[in-house]
Amino acid sequence: MITNDDVKYIASLSRIHLKEEEMATLRKDLEDILHYIEKLKKLDVSGVEPTTHPLPLKNVYREDRKQNGLSQEEALSMAVERKNGFFKVPKVIE
Amino acid sequence: MKLNELTAHELLAHLKNKKTTPQEIYASVKGKIQQVDNRIHAYARYSHNGPLNQDSLAKPGAYPIPIAIKDNICIKDNETTCCSHILEKFKPPYDATVIQRLKAAGVPILGNTNMDEFAFGSSTENSYFGPTRNPWDTSRVPGGSSGGSAAAVAAHEAIWALGSDTGGSIRQPASFCGVVGLKPTYGRVSRYGLIAFASSLDQIGPITKDVTDCAILLNIIAGHDPMDSTSANIPLPDYTKSLMNNARGLKIGIPKEYFIEGLNAEVKQAIMAAVDTLKRCGASFQEVSLPHTEYAVSTYYIVATAEASSNLARYDGVQYGLRAYPQTSRKTALVDMYEETRSTGFGREAKRRIMLGTYSLSAGYYDAYYLKGLKVRTLIKQDFENVFQTCDAIITPTAPTTAFKIGEKINDPLSMYLSDIYTISANLGGLPAISVPCGFSKEGLPIGLQIMTKPFDEAMLFRIAYTFEQNSQHTKRKVELS
Numbered sequence: 324m325i326t327n328d329d330v331k332y333i334a335s336l337s338r339i340h341l342k343e344e345e346m347a348t349l350r351k352d353l354e355d356i357l358h359y360i361e362k363l364k365k366l367d368v369s370g371v372e373p374t375t376h377p378l379p380l381k382n383v384y385r386e387d388r389k390q391n392g393l394s395q396e397e398a399l400s401m402a403v404e405r406k407n408g409f410f411k412v413p414k415v416i417e
Numbered sequence: 418m419k420l421n422e423l424t425a426h427e428l429l430a431h432l433k434n435k436k437t438t439p440q441e442i443y444a445s446v447k448g449k450i451q452q453v454d455n456r457i458h459a460y461a462r463y464s465h466n467g468p469l470n471q472d473s474l475a476k477p478g479a480y481p482i483p484i485a486i487k488d489n490i491c492i493k494d495n496e497t498t499c500c501s502h503i504l505e506k507f508k509p510p511y512d513a514t515v516i517q518r519l520k521a522a523g524v525p526i527l528g529n530t531n532m533d534e535f536a537f538g539s540s541t542e543n544s545y546f547g548p549t550r551n552p553w554d555t556s557r558v559p560g561g562s563s564g565g566s567a568a569a570v571a572a573h574e575a576i577w578a579l580g581s582d583t584g585g586s587i588r589q590p591a592s593f594c595g596v597v598g599l600k601p602t603y604g605r606v607s608r609y610g611l612i613a614f615a616s617s618l619d620q621i622g623p624i625t626k627d628v629t630d631c632a633i634l635l636n637i638i639a640g641h642d643p644m645d646s647t648s649a650n651i652p653l654p655d656y657t658k659s660l661m662n663n664a665r666g667l668k669i670g671i672p673k674e675y676f677i678e679g680l681n682a683e684v685k686q687a688i689m690a691a692v693d694t695l696k697r698c699g700a701s702f703q704e705v706s707l708p709h710t711e712y713a714v715s716t717y718y719i720v721a722t723a724e725a726s727s728n729l730a731r732y733d734g735v736q737y738g739l740r741a742y743p744q745t746s747r748k749t750a751l752v753d754m755y756e757e758t759r760s761t762g763f764g765r766e767a768k769r770r771i772m773l774g775t776y777s778l779s780a781g782y783y784d785a786y787y788l789k790g791l792k793v794r795t796l797i798k799q800d801f802e803n804v805f806q807t808c809d810a811i812i813t814p815t816a817p818t819t820a821f822k823i824g825e826k827i828n829d830p831l832s833m834y835l836s837d838i839y840t841i842s843a844n845l846g847g848l849p850a851i852s853v854p855c856g857f858s859k860e861g862l863p864i865g866l867q868i869m870t871k872p873f874d875e876a877m878l879f880r881i882a883y884t885f886e887q888n889s890q891h892t893k894r895k896v897e898l899s
Binding site (some may be wrong): 359384 | 617
């Protein structure tokens with residue numbers, strides 16, 4: 324059972340602000356999908372290791388040598404707002 | 418036949434014999450786009466002048482065969498948006514590795530194909546730019562999420578295309594549009610520059626008119642890349658060498674769990690006819706079991722949405738893309754901006770998946786959902802390992818039905834998710850899988866056959882797919898669009 328408060332809480336964790344009319348449909352959608360996923364509950368997975376990744380890869384390192392990356396200008400080229408070579412954002416502290 | 422209706426290997430032969438030129442081929446494909454794309458809408462945008470890489474026609478290289486690129490693969494200084502409002506007008510400052518390789522091979526790039534926003538969907542209806550239509554029946558979806566790429570190839574608006582596949586997004590649209598679609602083994606093709614949906618599942622792959630073209634295109638794009646630490650550093654064979662018309666001695670498994678309620682009778686019939694064809698070519702078949710199949714969709718929608726919620730956290734209005742402010746302040750100015758940007762920028766399905774993923778990763782639910790999903794993923798992967806001890810390949814339908822109507826499933830997300838029921842296991846297990854046309858329904862809609870093998874055995878996949886294609890006529894049937 325997913326309540327409107329649950330949906331609001333998940334939305335806030337996701338940094339999404341829902342309109343009232345979105346709330347009801349999303350609550351029902353999430354409830355239906357989670358209900359379907361419930362079927363995993365009947366499966367016993369004790370002793371099974373989780374698979375986070377399909378290949379048996381360990382940490383992959385490159386040689387510790389200087390490489391060319393994007394220039395400051397290229398990295399900032401798509402910025403919505405910029406100032407003095409930085410990305411500019413609204414006030415963080417009230 | 419018109420140039421744009423030929424395959425890449427036929428065109429390469431024509432070029433070799435001086436029967437045509439790269440300019441003529443490009444003009445033929447471009448003409449078709451101008452003629453039909455207002456009806457099909459396979460492209461999110463295409464170049465109105467020459468190819469995006471102009472030098473591919475000015476100084477032709479080895480493969481001057483025009484290609485369409487899914488809108489989630491970065492092309493330097495060219496809009497690449499994942500068909501999302503939040504990335505509208507975004508121009509990447511670099512090329513994806515596959516784009517670098519296509520440019521080096523001289524492949525002219527036509528433009529970016531339509532897709533479900535961030536590849537979230539199975540119908541291409543979730544695009545910010547509106548749906549793509551299936552060239553075989555324009556009242557139907559082309560499948561998704563790489564629906565634009567599959568429709569472009571089927572409608573002869575591209576000779577070949579690239580898509581991406583996280584849970585079936587290359588194979589299911591290939592099946593719905595009557596073309597060949599390959600999801601390579603996880604790690605076979607670099608993901609550098611592929612805008613991430615679910616990083617442990619995503620792979621870029623070819624969508625082509627036949628199996629030979631698929632092998633040629635995989636040769637161009639595959640191989641180790643230091644820019645993708647998950648790309649596999651193992652030898653790369655020449656895949657055109659595995660195009661053998663011979664299935665003698667091959668053992669192929671048919672998983673009983675895939676032939677269940679919900680599988681359309683005509684689809685089943687076409688798959689069984691394909692099995693008979695391959696038997697005549699020398700393959701032997703046995704029924705096998707993948708006992709955890711019924712848990713695959715649940716596992717996928719835990720793992721994929723969890724990874725998506727994390728990957729999409731980067732769209733915050735700071736470094737690129739959309740930025741929006743609310744009319745009235747709710748929290749701090751910065752958090753207000755984040756929330757308004759994401760609420761305005763993401764579509765309905767994106768919000769649904771981000772929230773589902775956030776839920777299964779959140780405190781109190783992590784063990785019951787995310788961790789449990791990862792453990793069931795292990796069981797699904799082991800099912801395949803067991804079958805591949807005795808089988809060279811597995812054959813299944815690609816999708817349980819043919820293309821459905823536009824609007825039919827858009828308000829029922831769960832039924833949309835179930836249309837990927839046969840394709841998602843290959844992503845969970847990291848296996849290669851191909852969809853090859855294997856027939857048509859009475860209504861004239863294409864049906865796809867899926868072949869899966871063990872990881873990095875694309876050679877076997879190509880051999881079986883090629884043998885089947887050479888002994889059937891299904892890739893020969895073409896869409897008529899006047």
